[in-house]
Amino acid sequence: MNRPVLFLLLSLFWMLLTWPPDLPDSSYLQDVGVGLVVVALVTWMMGRPIETPARRWLEPKRYGWMIVYLFVLSAYVVKANLEVAYRVFHPAMPIRPGILKVKTRLRLPAAQTVLGNSITLTPGTLSVDVREDGELMVHWINIRTLEEEEATRQLIGRFEWFVERIFE
Amino acid sequence: MNNEIGLVIIAAGLFFELAGCIGMVRFPDVYNRLQAGTKCVTLGVCLILLGTLFMTDTLPLQLKALLCIVFILITSPTAAHALARAARVSGVKLWDGSVVDQFEKE
Numbered sequence: 001m002n003r004p005v006l007f008l009l010l011s012l013f014w015m016l017l018t019w020p021p022d023l024p025d026s027s028y029l030q031d032v033g034v035g036l037v038v039v040a041l042v043t044w045m046m047g048r049p050i051e052t053p054a055r056r057w058l059e060p061k062r063y064g065w066m067i068v069y070l071f072v073l074s075a076y077v078v079k080a081n082l083e084v085a086y087r088v089f090h091p092a093m094p095i096r097p098g099i100l101k102v103k104t105r106l107r108l109p110a111a112q113t114v115l116g117n118s119i120t121l122t123p124g125t126l127s128v129d130v131r132e133d134g135e136l137m138v139h140w141i142n143i144r145t146l147e148e149e150e151a152t153r154q155l156i157g158r159f160e161w162f163v164e165r166i167f168e
Numbered sequence: 169m170n171n172e173i174g175l176v177i178i179a180a181g182l183f184f185e186l187a188g189c190i191g192m193v194r195f196p197d198v199y200n201r202l203q204a205g206t207k208c209v210t211l212g213v214c215l216i217l218l219g220t221l222f223m224t225d226t227l228p229l230q231l232k233a234l235l236c237i238v239f240i241l242i243t244s245p246t247a248a249h250a251l252a253r254a255a256r257v258s259g260v261k262l263w264d265g266s267v268v269d270q271f272e273k274e
Contacts, residue, residue, distance in 0.1 A: 077210075081207055120245035121245050126252055141200060
């Protein structure tokens with residue numbers, strides 16, 4: 001995603017937020033003006049635009065997977081919350097926390113970002129660091145296994161498959 | 169649209185918000201607190217916004233609620249990640265009862 005695309009996306013977001021226009025009330029024009037200035041500033045300040053090959057945005061099946069993934073993720077988010085809420089309200093507070101290192105086969109920065117955010121939103125896990133070579137440091141609130149392959153499978157296996165189909 | 173459905177969703181959201189807040193107090197270290205803080209509060213806020221979406225009939229308002237949900241789903245885990253990473257890199261210790269720490273400095 002290069003800078004012009006980012007600029008357009010952010011502008012669209014801002015337009016939707018300030019919609020509908022209260023014309024002839026002139027304050028709407030001020031809103032849009034301020035918004036465009038801020039969007040321009042943000043686009044300019046962004047150090048390294050996210051690199052995604054443009055043709056990938058044109059393949060419809062990626063959007064299909066994205067919608068499926070949204071539902072899968074929502075289910076996991078609700079489950080995650082019930083799990084954390086259980087640990088919060090349980091008198092003995094049954095937690096076994098720690099930071100684990102797992103490896104992902106995803107290579108695109110955008111895919112790694114989405115994977116990291118998904119981990120943070122779901123059952124008892126929080127991504128602490130994501131390295132470019134695909135190593136993730138994950139804080140797990142209730143460690144079930146210390147064995148690397150099993151931990152990898154339990155932590156990221158359920159998302160990697162989807163994210164790979166959306167981005168890679 | 170429908171007041172009752174909206175109220176039920178908002179009540180569920182409030183429950184998760186409460187769980188998140190109690191978790192922030194009860195959990196032992198910064199990483200566990202972030203877990204409670206991000207997960208429960210993200211879902212709590214999303215449910216409250218969803219409830220507002222159900223309770224109102226104005227399309228612009230519903231659209232804004234939806235946009236805010238998307239925005240929170242993107243920013244909240246990113247912020248938690250930044251906080252956790254900053255804490256670990258600057259050497260904040262894990263809780264004594266922690267099982268393992270495989271974090272490696274770059």
